[in-house]
Amino acid sequence: MQTFDRLIALDGAHNVRDLGGYLTADGGSTRWRSILRGDALHALTAADIENLVDQGLTTVIDLRSESEITAEANPFTGHDRVSYHNTSLFGAMAPLEMMADAISSFDMGHRYCRGLDECQPAIAEVLGKIADAPDGAVLFHCSAGKDRTGIISALLLANAGVEEKTIIEDYALTATISGPLISLLRERALQRGIRPTVADVVLASEPASMLRALAHISATYGGARSYLSAIGLSDAAIDRLASRLTA
Template sequence: MTAIFERHIHLEGAFNVRDLGGYAIGTGGVTRWRSILRADGLHELTPGDIERLLEMGLRTVIDLRSPVELENQPSPFHVHEAVRYNHVPLFSELAPVDLLTRGPGMFDLAARYVDAADRCRPAMGRVLAAVADADEGVVLFNCSAGKDRTGLVAAMLLSLAGVGHDEIVDDYALTGSVATPLLDRLRQQAVARGLPDDVALRLLSCEPATIRSLLSHVDERYGGFRTYFDDAMAAEHMNRVTERLT
């Protein structure tokens, strides 16, 4: 009997924990379920949430947040005997607080994603290596909202596994429907700090065109994520990631 998995993993203390399994691969088949998860902040997970993730097989966490974010909202897996914790800061300028305090003229997320792709290849390579070298079991990577930095990494991993652009875009856009309470909370916090409501909404949006611009840019400038990295070890890491997802 074929197992049936739910993409959105409903937890009490996190809103945007999702499985990268079940997406069609160009060569046939689908990405593997319960292998790699993407998530928002984990600092409010309940003991029951943590136990549920461990029962799913969680063994590796890759935290993409900045040191300041970690200090303010520590991960419950930072010191955990059953989980290997990796801190790989990825482009702190995509952190919600940073984005939401830059003012009305700085709301072009597509341009910010392209900038991140160009400037953060070494950090993206470290994320790739952390996934490739992870112990057997489920790998989870997360940032604060599970949308921007997490969205870039999800796009990379799915692309390497052979998932087409349309499904990668669909995966990105899911945040807008499954994480509404979190996005509303961030918007309210931004408005309370003086940011116009329309700007906050734009920065917290999950428009398909935003991630599609990133994918097009990586294709046009680098020939895709397969040739995005210039590290000699990258090919081996990409192969291990592909094996983990397929």
Template sequence: MQPQFERHFVVAGTFNIRDLGGYASGEGQTRWRRLLRADGLHRLDAAGMAMLTDEGVRTVIDLRRDHELESHPNPFRDNPVVAYHNVSLFDALDPAAMTGGDVLLDLYLAALMTRHGAVAQVLTLIADAPEGIVLFHCTAGKDRTGLIAALMLALAGVEAAVIVEDYALTGPMIAPLLETFVADAVARGTDIESFRPLLACKRQTMVATLAFLIDHHGSVEDYLRSIGLGHDTIDRLKMRLTREV
């Protein structure tokens, strides 16, 4: 029997670290303490980092852009216990250029269609990671992180409705951060009226994202093959969330 854990991994300085274990899948249940999805880690102090490494975090994948790394450096970048990687998942994508009714859906689909190399790189890092927990994160733990989490859960056989609910959990968890995000956007000279829709976390956005993958590729596994992931890499990704230790 799997050990029991809380989904929300509470660490001072973070708001949205969540375990992807404990979801019903084709293999029974996804495994706890294999993958953690998270918001920004820049507020962590030494005790918070030690809490994560003591729990078993050995790989950190930072999905943020260069300007985010500069303004809010990742404390794990120089941590000798952890392999730190940065892959800017949404690099070159401009939300202001999205013209549809759901700007986040447009952003997610643009990433899936045009950022093949970055998506494949992130998933390969997860597949090839050494033993221990892989933690991947962005700033809110909602969009870039949510997309990777959705791909991993779908590949593990988790039902779409459950993936949608996992995505939606971010909404209430980042509520205390929303005004901070707005203030940061103001400081960068961002138009706030166009920025506020990016703070949403609507179930329908993830419903439509998953539907797009099925409609255009047949399955998430077929999508991953289309962006260059091989059979062995896909198998290792599945095992990351489903295998016994």
């Protein structure tokens, strides 16, 4: 039986990993090399790109803002074998550092709950693109592969029947595998004048933050499937999202 590594080793990215291999409530498991999550891809080498294509990549969905893409262009734009899409996620919200600076008890769970409530059209657009993507692997990513990417990952895994504990563990993996990336992002934040304590909160991958987001989905919307329905996805699209990970 073929085995897969969760973290895909690349020279130009630190946090590209697979959502496969997680147990589901019905006793099955999520499918490998179907849906990938990641950090910014601008530094990928030609060998990195070929590696991803060889592993079945056919669709890339960039969750970053226009300004982020202008500063660090996506190498899959115009690629002849990979379809590239951009949907800015959380772009309608106040800058993250402002939120963290304004609330003494802030953790990233604040951001996630507000994003789930305030950015529903963008979330629906991203998930719709995943549901409608052609055969092959879909890779969605942001800058660190932690927050925007984490919310989409959580919704996909929950909809596929992965238990809450596993979803939280998947979220927290960023802290253990992406040390160099987080250090770089922290240094950039400090250079922009962000207070160290705020930078540390913003860049953390605390399990409690994802727990808070999942609790919000359950308490406010009745669970992941009900949330996806509430933001406008059809039953057929929701089923395609689940089958993409479990079939």
